[in-house]
Ligand SMILES: Cc1cc2nc3c(=O)[nH]c(=O)nc-3n(C[C@H](O)[C@H](O)[C@H](O)COP(=O)(O)O)c2cc1C
């Protein structure tokens with residue numbers, strides 16, 4: 001956990017709303033350093049019922065765009081409000097050049113920044129067969145050193161059946177509360193660590209074969 | 225200004241440098257915070273609840289926010305006490321900040337064994353016995369519903385504690401016992417203090433999905449600023465009958481809240497939900513608390529403990 005900066009909200013837009021959730025895009029000024037795709041923790045200085053996890057979408061100069069998941073009835077941070085930002089980057093696996101990310105448009109907001117780190121992002125096109133598309137690309141020479149799936153559970157299983165030797169990582173976009181690994185809101189049940197692992201500390205990517213998918217499915221909103 | 229608090233233990237006492245503590249279940253196994261802030265600034269730290277066996281998280285959405293609080297249904301999800309003592313405790317600065325553990329178990333024998341293990345560790349300052357244990361009463365009659373059983377349980381635990389660790393009784397929200405009886409029974413059995421309150425039952429519904437949002441049974445424990453008035457009332461009730469320290473818990477968020485609970489009669493306060501609002505929550509709160517005491521002209525907490533009085537117009 002590393003303190004990054006006191007920042008100021010310049011603007012806040014709703015990206016998407018689904019059920020009791022909404023996704024906000026926050027433009028902030030004053031962020032010292034961050035890289036696209038990085039996970040950061042932030043708290044609002046004025047209205048701070050909880051800390052939140054965000055993905056750094058873009059960063060240049062001291063300006064950054066953060067994307068974060070909110071409850072639909074949460075107050076949105078207003079322009080002019082202060083946000084304190086901490087780096088939570090301590091992932092067990094890193095995503096970058098040589099990585100292939102397979103996703104749908106619903107998750108694109110969360111994984112698109114990894115393209116700026118050199119990852120290839122394959123998004124399911126409406127009306128197409130994702131696996132057929134992937135197979136065609138593989139035939140044409142698409143290769144990867146590791147593959148990351150930001151998909152719903154049934155597709156995770158379908159991928160494992162299509163590419164049994166790929167050893168993919170899955171994306172667990174858990175609801176979070178403390179962001180520190182203490183409250184266990186975001187814990188993922190894994191086969192080789194009986195304590196489970198905190199997505200806020202070592203996530204969001206977990207090796208698919210380690211994760212108990214049934215438990216994960218009923219945990220705190222991992223797939224939205 | 226001196227914010228220290230000394231509470232009696234055996235023939236002596238234990239001194240806390242200030243009244244602010246973390247709360248069980250919201251501060252992990254303490255080690256998670258070692259790289260977040262200097263935990264030795266706190267009066268004391270409390271680790272997650274421990275069971276005699278390895279727990280597992282609930283298979284459901286485990287928390288949800290409400291306008292002024294937090295619903296949680298984490299399940300029995302921590303490592304065992306033995307593992308905490310072997311793996312986490314050696315990493316904690318227990319010489320500089322008193323370390324408390326919160327224990328729960330279905331039988332008195334297990335609670336006694338766990339208390340002994342804490343004494344033998346030589347590094348645990350206190351044991352908080354969690355009355356909110358859902359399985360209490362399954363194997364033995366519930367300790368939390370009957371003053372006599374509560375007293376007997378604390379007699380057994382107190383013998384195991386040997387005056388070497390503080391023994392606190394944490395009130396159960398589900399208890400059928402009236403709170404004054406609960407405090408007195410625990411004290412008669414030998415508890416060195418009472419912690420109250422715990423999270424209170426609560427629920428929230430997602431109207432789009434027509435489903436409860438938290439907990440496998442649809443409800444969870446409600447914590448955070450919304451429960452403060454209730455917890456404050458409980459604190460006053462407990463402090464009226466207590467002969468040992470009352471440790472307040474429930475909705476405490478600001479330095480002003482801390483002062484309110486001290487004025488209601490608490491010796492120490494535990495902060496859970498609010499502390500998860502930002503990683504630097506505790507250092508900021510402590511800075512605010514020292515500044516507030518300065519502003520109020522209070523030099524020691526003894527000056528204000530239990531000082532709040534009811535005001536009403538005289539009958540005319
Ligand atoms: C996420 C969470 C987990 C908790 N886990 C425990 C626990 O394991 N044992 C316990 O005695 N209390 C537990 N509590 C209750 C807190 O210790 C505290 O008594 C209660 O939340 C009221 O205080 P607060 O409003 O400051 O959170 C938990 C509370 C929360 C929010």
Ligand code: FES
Pocket residue numbers: 175176177178179180181182183184185186187198199200201
């Ligand atoms: S959000 Fe609390 S453990 Fe991850």
